[in-house]
Every structure is written in C-alpha cells, then in structure tokens.
Amino acid sequence: QNNISQVLKNLNILDLNPAYSTGNQWGASTDAKILDSNSPVDAKKIAGVKVATIENYEVVVKKAEEAYLFWRSLPAPKRGEIIRQFGDALRKSKEDLGTLVSYEMGKSLQEGFGEVQEMIDICDFAVGLSRQLYGLTMHSERPSHRMYEQWHPLGIIGIISAFNFPVAVWSWNAALALICGNVCIWKPSEKTPITAIACQHIIAAVFKANDIPEGVCNLIIGDKEVGELMTNDHRIPLISATGSTRMGKAVAVAVGARLGKSLLELGGNNAIIISEYADLDMSLIGAAFGAVGTAGQRCTSTRRLIIHESVYETFKAKLVKAYGQLRIGDPLDQHNHVGPLIDTDAVANYLNSIEKCKTEGGNFVVEGGVLEGPAYISGCYVKPCIAEVKNDYKIVQHETFAPILYLIKYKTLDEAIALQNGVPQGLSSAIMTLNLREAEQFLSAQGSDCGIANVNIGTSGAEIGGAFGGEKETGGGRESGSDAWKAYMRRQTNTINYSNTLPLAQGIKFDL
Numbered sequence: 058q059n060n061i062s063q064v065l066k067n068l069n070i071l072d073l074n075p076a077y078s079t080g081n082q083w084g085a086s087t088d089a090k091i092l093d094s095n096s097p098v099d100a101k102k103i104a105g106v107k108v109a110t111i112e113n114y115e116v117v118v119k120k121a122e123e124a125y126l127f128w129r130s131l132p133a134p135k136r137g138e139i140i141r142q143f144g145d146a147l148r149k150s151k152e153d154l155g156t157l158v159s160y161e162m163g164k165s166l167q168e169g170f171g172e173v174q175e176m177i178d179i180c181d182f183a184v185g186l187s188r189q190l191y192g193l194t195m196h197s198e199r200p201s202h203r204m205y206e207q208w209h210p211l212g213i214i215g216i217i218s219a220f221n222f223p224v225a226v227w228s229w230n231a232a233l234a235l236i237c238g239n240v241c242i243w244k245p246s247e248k249t250p251i252t253a254i255a256c257q258h259i260i261a262a263v264f265k266a267n268d269i270p271e272g273v274c275n276l277i278i279g280d281k282e283v284g285e286l287m288t289n290d291h292r293i294p295l296i297s298a299t300g301s302t303r304m305g306k307a308v309a310v311a312v313g314a315r316l317g318k319s320l321l322e323l324g325g326n327n328a329i330i331i332s333e334y335a336d337l338d339m340s341l342i343g344a345a346f347g348a349v350g351t352a353g354q355r356c357t358s359t360r361r362l363i364i365h366e367s368v369y370e371t372f373k374a375k376l377v378k379a380y381g382q383l384r385i386g387d388p389l390d391q392h393n394h395v396g397p398l399i400d401t402d403a404v405a406n407y408l409n410s411i412e413k414c415k416t417e418g419g420n421f422v423v424e425g426g427v428l429e430g431p432a433y434i435s436g437c438y439v440k441p442c443i444a445e446v447k448n449d450y451k452i453v454q455h456e457t458f459a460p461i462l463y464l465i466k467y468k469t470l471d472e473a474i475a476l477q478n479g480v481p482q483g484l485s486s487a488i489m490t491l492n493l494r495e496a497e498q499f500l501s502a503q504g505s506d507c508g509i510a511n512v513n514i515g516t517s518g519a520e521i522g523g524a525f526g527g528e529k530e531t532g533g534g535r536e537s538g539s540d541a542w543k544a545y546m547r548r549q550t551n552t553i554n555y556s557n558t559l560p561l562a563q564g565i566k567f568d569l
C-alpha cells in the first residue's frame with residue numbers, strides 16, 4: 058500500500074475526487090454519488106471518485122466543441138508530434154502506470170507493464186500515420202477534370218472503455234482519433250477510474266507544454282448513465298465502445314437511432330484447435346497462457362480447446378499437470394501466474410457458470426473454487442478450472458469472463474472448424490498444426506469466421522500493428538493498426554473541373 062501511495066504521488070494524482078477533466082482543468086461533481094475504487098488485490102480502497110452530473114457533462118462537451126475548431130486546423134504531422142511526446146511521457150511513467158494498472162485491475166505486473174507498452178506502441182504507430190492519411194486519386198471520365206478523395210476528421214469521438222484493459226484501449230482510440238484531427242471524450246470503466254485519471258494527467262501535461270487549449274482530450278467519470286448521455290448525444294458523431302455484448306447492443310441501438318457511427322469491440326468466445334499435427338508442448342503454453350492470463354479476463358482469452366481425438370487424452374493430461382503448477386496470488390508478486398478477478402460480482406458469476414456447466418453435463422477434470430486465507434483477503438482469487446463439455450451447451454455458447462476452460466473433442470478438421478465457428482461471438486481463433494494444408498484451410502474463406510485467426514500461437518496477445526476486432530456478436534469494429542484510422546474520419550470525394558466547359562457525367566446533355 059505504501060508503494061501504491063508513492064506510485065499515486067509519482068503520477069501526480071493529487072485530487073482523487075474529480076468528476077471530469079478537460080485537460081489541465083479538473084472539476085468536482087455536485088452529485089453525492091461516490092464510486093469507490095477498491096483493489097481486487099487486497100480489498101483496500103484506492104480512492105473514491107465522484108460521478109459526473111449532466112451539468113459536468115455539458116461543460117466537457119462545450120469545451121470539446123471549442124477545442125475541435127483549433128485542433129482540426131493543426132496540420133496532421135504537428136498533431137503527430139504531440140502524440141510522439143505523449144509516447145515519450147508514457148515511457149517515463151511506464152513503471153508507475155503499469156503498477157497502478159496491476160493494482161487497480163488485478164492483472165499481473167508483467168501484463169500491467171505490457172499494457173503501457175501497448176500504449177507506447179500505438180503512439181509510435183500514430184506518429185508515422187500522421188504523415189500517411191492517404192486518399193486515392195481517380196481518373197475522371199470527363200476531359201480536364203480531376204477526381205480525388207480526402208479524409209477529414211469527424212469531430213468529437215466518445216470513447217467508452219472496459220475494466221480489463223483500463224488504459225490501452227483508450228490509447229488505441231485516442232492516439233488515432235487525435236492524429237486524425239478529432240477531439241476525445243473518454244468515459245473509463247467505473248471499475249477502474251484511477252488509472253484513467255493517471256493517464257489524463259500524463260497527456261494533459263504534454264498538452265500544456267505545447268500550449269494546446271483545454272478540451273482536446275477530456276475525461277468524464279461515471280457509470281452506464283454517463284455512457285448513455287454520450288451514446289444519445291448527436292454532438293458526438295462516433296462512439297467507440299469496448300465491453301460486453303449486452304452493452305454493445307444497447308449502444309448500437311442508441312447511436313443507430315440518431316444515425317451516428319459506432320465502433321464496437323465486444324465479447325469473444327475464443328477457441329484453439331489442437332490438431333493431431335500440433336506441437337503439443339508449444340500448444341500447452343499457448344492454451345494455458347490464453348486461458349489463465351489476466352485470470353481469463355481478456356476479450357481474447359482462450360475459452361475453448363477443440364482437440365483432435367488422437368491427442369485428446371495426452372493433451373488433457375499435460376494441461377491438468379500444468380494447472381497443478383499454477384501459482385495464484387498477488388499479481389504484483391512476479392512469481393505468481395494468476396491474479397484475482399475484478400470484484401466479488403465476477404466471482405459470483407464464475408461460480409454460477411461452473412454450476413450451470415455441471416447441470417448441463419460438464420465433467421470437471423480440474424475443479425474450480427474460491428481461495429480463502431490471508432493472502433486472498435479480497436475474496437476475488439479463484440482457481441482456474443477445466444471442464445469437458447459439448448459445444449452446444451448454453452454456458453459454452455456464452456462468454457464467462459473468468460478462467461474456465463472447456464475441452465471439446467473432434468475427428469475431422471471440417472468438424473473442428475464448424476465447432477470453432479459455432480458460437481455467437483467472432484473475435485479470436487487459432488489452430489496449432491504443423492500441417493500446411495490444415496493451416497491454410499483454417500485461414501481460408503472456408504475456415505475461421507473470426508476477426509483474428511492465428512497459426513501456432515494462441516488467441517490472446519495481439520500486436521497493435523494489425524487491425525483488432527471481431528465479427529458477429531463481437532461487434533464488427535476494428536481498432537489499432539492497418540487502416541483502422543479510417544473509422545475516425547469522414548471520406549470526401551472531390552471533382553475539379555479545369556476546362557472551359559461544364560460537361561455532365563454519363564454524357565447527359567443539358568443546354569440552356
């Protein structure tokens with residue numbers, strides 16, 4: 058706890074009760090509702106934050122509208138330079154911010170540092186991109202005419218994020234949105250507000266050093282109700298929302314009703330196919346890290362293993378042995394593999410899913426349960442468990458955000474691919490095989506239906522260079538690398554006539 062107090066000081070978190078920030082200005086709320094952030098590591102309260110009121114929200118949106126007029130007129134490479142400095146500031150704060158992520162969210166320290174590294178990586182990517190917001194040129198069918206397309210910013214981008222990647226997801230959105238000329242309003246998860254406040258301090262200091270006005274990067278603290286203010290607000294042309302499919306369906310309806318744009322990054326139900334041609338030792342690391350990393354609380358966590366019948370028993374035995382060696386405990390202690398779930402509601406959900414799985418006929422080869430004792434005082438530490446199931450069990454079709462791994466047996470690759478695709482979600486998928494034909498079939502149009510399909514690596518641990526996101530109930534949005542930046546801009550097609558006449562397209566005649 059002393060260490061955490063020092064981390065908070067290092068991150069300049071002096072005022073722990075703000076409800077919003079427009080950059081360097083922070084505002085308190087008149088709302089009595091306080092959100093406590095308690096660490097799942099040791100149940101200690103980190104701080105209470107206030108929930109923003111509608112009046113607070115209006116202050117933020119007004120500032121963002123004003124700031125947009127300035128920010129959009131700054132040349133993109135100049136915006137990129139500011140993001141370069143933000144990346145440098147993150148490098149300096151990596152240890153403190155990574156530690157706070159680990160303490161507030163409960164992921165291992167290594168993963169906390171990794172999350173900040175992802176923020177740094179997306180800044181580097183965005184800096185280069187700020188000189189590469191390319192549009193196409195086209196040949197006109199009319200003489201002495203030129204056609205091209207260009208990309209303009211949208212305006213205010215609303216970012217709603219989930220607890221499990223409390224800071225990286227914001228930075229994926231913010232870094233791209235900002236270099237594209239947009240301003241941002243971020244509503245972080247109500248479960249992880251303190252890391253968000255830390256990020257806001259870091260970026261605000263960079264803006265101040267560059268005399269950037271208030272309102273370019275805004276933070277608003279609150280729960281679902283504050284999120285709804287954003288999704289219903291026509292002044293926010295794009296809502297980028299990360300979270301559960303339940304949340305995404307509500308956001309899509311609200312934003313769709315006003316014909317706004319939404320970028321949805323929702324739940325996954327990710328599988329690895331372990332083929333008869335797999336390197337089983339390598340598969341073991343991919344499967345175990347995918348299933349127990351972040352205590353099974355990644356959108357890309359491995360939830361299902363689809364294993365060829367000829368290697369099923371051998372692989373199951375290896376997995377059971379590996380699970381016996383897992384060290385569960387304080388995620389800040391680097392010896393531990395598995396930290397806590399985010400809160401006791403998540404624990405109840407985990408226990409409930411185990412019960413449902415048993416009722417449907419699941420056979421647990423590694424039993425679950427909640428750990429007790431002084432090292433597990435928060436009540437959030439659970440045992441990663443493994444059940445043999447059928448793919449069509451209701452509980453298997455559902456994303457349980459906890460370390461429960463399902464084993465399913467297959468005979469042919471066609472059957473394995475059908476099982477892998479046979480869930481409502483479509484985020485990440487993988488095949489472990491040394492057989493080229495199998496790998497290529499898995500990656501073909503007849504293969505995985507997910508946004509991410511890997512060969513000989515697991516389902517989690519994406520790099521920022523690729524477009525990230527998934528199909529079906531995962532929402533269809535893409536963030537991060539490749540051409541994901543286009544979601545944060547509007548395309549404009551331009552035709553310029555430099556002749557002395559005004560010919561109409563398609564040869565239409567119109568004489569006066």
Ligand code: NAD
Pocket residue numbers: 217218219220221222244245246247279280281283284285288299300301302303304305307308321322323324325355356357456458484526527531
């Ligand atoms: P959640 O859906 O409970 O909350 C996510 C965010 O949405 C929070 O900020 C919350 O306040 C807000 N919210 C909830 N309902 C809302 C509504 N009706 N209108 C506006 N905002 C609303 O999710 P969570 O428990 O924080 O996160 C876990 C989920 O997120 C998992 O399903 C996981 O798979 C998913 N996730 C997906 C990705 C991805 O990129 N696909 C990444 C991380 C997490």
